[in-house]
Amino acid sequence: MLRKKPNDELPEEVLAVLKISPDLRPCPKFRRANIYQFAEHLNEGKCEQCLTLSRQWDKELKMMKHLRDNRN
Numbered sequence: 001m002l003r004k005k006p007n008d009e010l011p012e013e014v015l016a017v018l019k020i021s022p023d024l025r026p027c028p029k030f031r032r033a034n035i036y037q038f039a040e041h042l043n044e045g046k047c048e049q050c051l052t053l054s055r056q057w058d059k060e061l062k063m064m065k066h067l068r069d070n071r072n
Helices: 012-020 035-044 048-069
Strands: none
Touching: 012 048, 035 048
C-alpha cells in the first residue's frame, strides 16, 4: 500500500507559498508561548525578529488568499 506524502494533503496555494517563503522563527523566549503571550509580545514592538515573522505570515496569508481567489 502506497502512503501519501504529508505535503500532498495541503492545497496547491499553500505549497506554492511554502516553497518561496523564508524559514523565519520567533525569538527563543516565545518559541513555545501560547498565542496570547505572543500577541502581547508583538504589541510591545520591541523584538524585530518576531515583528519580521509576523509581517512574513501576513504576506503569506495574503498570497494564499490571492492564489485561492484567482484559481483557473
